[in-house]
Each structure stands twice: as structure tokens, then as C-alpha cells.
Amino acid sequence: MPPPPAFDTANSGPGARSRSAEDQGRARGPQALTGTSRLLRTLGDETRLRILGLLALGELSVSELQEVLNMGQSRISAQLTQMKDVGLVVDRRAGRRSYYSLAPDGPVELLRQVLEDASGAAEFLADKAGYDALVERRRKESRAYFDRVAATFGEVGLPGRTWEGLARGLLHLAPRTRYVDLGIGDGLLTLMLAEVAESVTAVDLSPLMLEQLDVRARRRGITNIATVEGDIEDLPIEARSFDVAVLSQALHHAQAPERALVEAKRVLVPGGRVLVIDLLAHTEEWVRERLQHAHLGFTEHDLERHMLAAGFQDVRVERAARDPQPPHFMTLLASGTA
Secondary structure (H helix, E strand, O other), rough: OOOOOOOOOOOHHHHHHHHHHHHHHHHHHHHHHHHHHHHHHHOOHHHHHHHHHHHHHHHHHHHHHHHHHHHHHHHHHHHHHHHHOOOOEEEEEOOOOEEEEEEOOOOOOHHHHHHHOOOOOHHHHHHHHHHHHHHHHHHHHHHHHHHHHHHHHHOOOOOOOOOOHHHHEEEEEOOOOEEEEEEEOOOOOOOOOOHHEEEEEEOOOOOOHHHHHHHHHHHHHOOEEEEEEEEEEEEOOOOOOOOEEEEOOOOOOOOOHHHHHHHHHEEEEEEEEEEEEEEEOOOOHHHHHHHHOOOOOOOOOHHHHHHHHHEEEEEEEEEEEEEEOOOOOOOOEEEEOO
16 A cells, blocks of 8 residues: 655644654564563563562662572672663672662562562572571671770770761750660760750670670669660661660671661651761771771761651751771761651
């Protein structure tokens, strides 16, 4: 059939617009179909589904995936590359390691349905048990580190621990009310808070850290501190229990900082305040092994993004102080409203 004749009014009539849309659709159709076909083929592999099932539980490195799946590094890396190519996963570099997670802008609903259908399979159940064991091992390693240094914290120089930064933080904590200190470290800030607070609940993964805090509090005659052993990413505390939550040099120890902030918001009353004191992003890799830092600080933008994503409002982030000693860590101060 010969093509229809061309008219000078083709670009202005409704029929012309319809034909134009059809032509564009034909142009896009094969390309879109190819992408969909690649995505579906990628999802049609048992190993890739198992990896996606694990990443739905949390961010993991290649070596951690090896540990849970009992597979070789090259096999897992090849599968991750293929899934990254079709937009199912994303990665981030942390020193010499790459960590993988589900792509936030990927086919979330399709992936949810696929994983939900497969969740009862024996392989998925075994993988979930392996993931839980991995998380518990992480917790034990982190606890062991803090137990080792609990008694000597006062003698160890810590990145970002400046009196100027702490003092500026206290300016945000003037009300005499209920505080929760998440990840107490050496306990100095907890003790300072107790002087202005109605009560302070100190939460830490290390029981020895909490014991040291109790000893120091008794020596000073402080009686308004309660201690709770727990993970700041999964707090064993009832919702809406506090007016102010503090994370002082603790967020960079969290595997998932946003999850720790979500938990902080959960335990705050509506209108409660959060205070975060942490490190500005830096390049001192030695803190990962020696001080168990999971993250090399945060940029102002990233810290603000994490806080907003956790549901805080009126978020404010600023640079508070610079350590006088090399490598001159810079302290960030951030606050927000639940």
C-alpha cells in the first residue's frame, strides 16, 4: 500500500499528532522490549534470585555473599555485574571493598513479587539463616573491639572528639528532659548530659562500656542514668520514650546509618529532637581496622539526606570544629525534629 499523501497542515491536525505518537512508539518499542527481555532473563536464574533475596535483607560485600552462599568470588561477581547492568543492584566503594544493595530506582514492585513467591524455598530459608549468622558475627566483632578498649578509652585519641564540638552540641540540649544517648563511647557526653537532664538512658553494644559508665557515674554521685545493652540499629526500647536522642561519634559505626536514624526517630516523642555529632567525610582508611569505623565520615549533603529519609524535619547540618592535631578531623553537628 503506498504511503498517504503529505499535507501542509500535518503538523497541526489531531490526526498528525496521533500518527507522530505512533511513530515514536514504534521507535521506542523494540528498545524497551529488549530491556524488559534482559531484565526477565536476569531474574530467571536461581543464583541471581538468591543474591537478590539476600540484598533485600541488607547491604553486603562480595566476600559476605561468598560466606553465606558458599560460592566462588568470580561466580558471584559475574552475577552482580549482570544484575547491575539491568538496574537491579547498585554498589558503593568503601576502601578496598565494594558493597552491593538493591537499586532504589529499580523495578521494586516486580522484584518484591518475585522474591515473595520464592521466599518459602529451602534455599532462601537457608540463605536467611546464613545472613542472620553473618549479622551476629558482625555484632560480636564490633562488641569485642569496644570491650577491648573500654578500660582505656580515656587514654586513646579519638577522631572528632573535641571539647568545642561537644560544648556546641550541648547548646542544642538545654531543656531538662528525657535523653537517650545512642552509642555512648567513653561515656563522657552521657555524664555531661546527666548534669542537665531529667534522665539519661545510655545505649551501647558493649556491656563493658556500660559498666565503665556506671562506675564513673557512681564516683560522681550521678543517679539519673539508666543503661541498656543494645544495637543502635535495632533498639530494645519502646517507641516514643524520649524527648531528645543523641548520636555522638556513633553513626559512622553503623552498618546502615539511615536505619540507626530511623530507630532514633521511633523512640522520640512527636516533636522530639535528635542531635548528631560525627565526622566530616575524610580519607583516613586506618580508622576502619583500628577503630571499627564502617564509614569514613559523612558529607553535609549525605548526613542531611540520611536524616530527611529517616523522617526528621527542620534538619540543620553544620561544621562544628576541627581537631588541632593531625590529621585534623572535622566535626559535623546536625539536628532535626521528629
